Amino acid sequence: xxxxxxxxxxxxxAFEALFRQYQGEVFRWxxxxxxxxxxxxxxxxxxFWRVYRAQARFRPGAGSFGGWLRRIATNVAIDHLxxxxxxxxxxxxxxxSASHPGEQGEMRRQILSALGxxxxxxxxxxxxxxxxxxxxxxxxxxxxxxxxAVKLRVFRxxxxxxxxxxxxGVHP
Amino acid sequence: xxxREIEELKKLLKGTLDPEGDAELxxxxxxxxxQRLDARPVLVPWWDWALLAAVIAVFCFFPGVxxxxxxxx
Numbered sequence: 001x002x003x004x005x006x007x008x009x010x011x012x013x014a015f016e017a018l019f020r021q022y023q024g025e026v027f028r029w030x031x032x033x034x035x036x037x038x039x040x041x042x043x044x045x046x047x048f049w050r051v052y053r054a055q056a057r058f059r060p061g062a063g064s065f066g067g068w069l070r071r072i073a074t075n076v077a078i079d080h081l082x083x084x085x086x087x088x089x090x091x092x093x094x095x096x097s098a099s100h101p102g103e104q105g106e107m108r109r110q111i112l113s114a115l116g117x118x119x120x121x122x123x124x125x126x127x128x129x130x131x132x133x134x135x136x137x138x139x140x141x142x143x144x145x146x147x148x149a150v151k152l153r154v155f156r157x158x159x160x161x162x163x164x165x166x167x168x169g170v171h172p
Numbered sequence: 173x174x175x176r177e178i179e180e181l182k183k184l185l186k187g188t189l190d191p192e193g194d195a196e197l198x199x200x201x202x203x204x205x206x207q208r209l210d211a212r213p214v215l216v217p218w219w220d221w222a223l224l225a226a227v228i229a230v231f232c233f234f235p236g237v238x239x240x241x242x243x244x245x
Contacts, residue, residue: 019205024197031195041197045204052209111188130182131189158181170184 003087005064005094008058011093015055016066018065019048025066026073029142031079043080047073067141074124081120114164118157125153126161 003021006014026047030040050072058068062146117123125143128134129150140147165171231238 011193016202019202020200023201027197027201028193028195031192038197040195041199041201041204044197045208048205051207084227085180108188112183115185126185127189130178131185132191132193154178158178161181162177163232165184 001061004058005060007055007065008060010055015052018051018069022066022069023048025070029070029073031078032134033074033127034129035081041078043073043076047076052074057169070142071125071144078120078124081123085116085120110165110168110170114161114168114170119161122153122157122160125150126157129154130158 001009002015003017007018023044027040027044030043030047031037034040034043035161047069051069054072058065082140115126118126121143125139128139128142136147136150143150
C-alpha cells in the first residue's frame, strides 16, 4: 500500500509523510499565482488543511494524489486572489532601472495595476500561461477545466490587459 | 488578436514579473500545520442553530411574548 492509499485509509502518519513530500511543490505552485512568499506559506498550510478535511473524498484509483493536491492548491490560491482583489505584489526592484528609473517604475506600476483589474480566474490563467509559461494542459488540469477554456481565459485576459494598458498609454 | 500581440504582451509581463517557478520554501511548514490541526473549531450543533432560529422567529411573529418572557425570568 503506498502513502496516498494509506492516507485515504485514514493513516495520520501518511498525511505527515505526504505533507513533507509535497509542501515545497505546493508552495512553488501557489507562489506562481499569488507571488507573495508569506501568503504562499499560509496558503500551503490552508491547502493541506483542506486536503486533511477532504480525506474521505480522495479515491487513490481515480487519479494521482499530486494532481488532486494541485487542484486544491489552485482553488486556495484563486480564493486568495478573490479576497485580495486588486492586490498584485510589487517586485522589490520596482523603479530601480538603471536608465530611466522613474519612467520604468511608472510603466511597471501601470502593468501591475492592469493585472490587478483582471478577475482572479483570468489573472491566474494569464500568470501561469504567460509569465510562468506552464503548459496549457497542466494549467487546465490544475484549474479543473478544459484546455480550450484555459486558452479562452488567457485570450480574454490579454484582451483586457491590452485595453487597460492602452488606456494608461502603455503599448506593448 | 494575433499570436504576435500575445507574444508582445508576454514579453512585457515577463519584463515586469519574474517567474516564481524556482521559489524556495525557506522553512518547514509542518509545525504550522500541526498548530492548525490542533486548533479545534468551535462546533455548534445544528439543532442549537435551529432552536435559535425558532426563538427569533417566535419573537418576530409574536412580539407580545417578549415582555411575558421577561416577566417570567
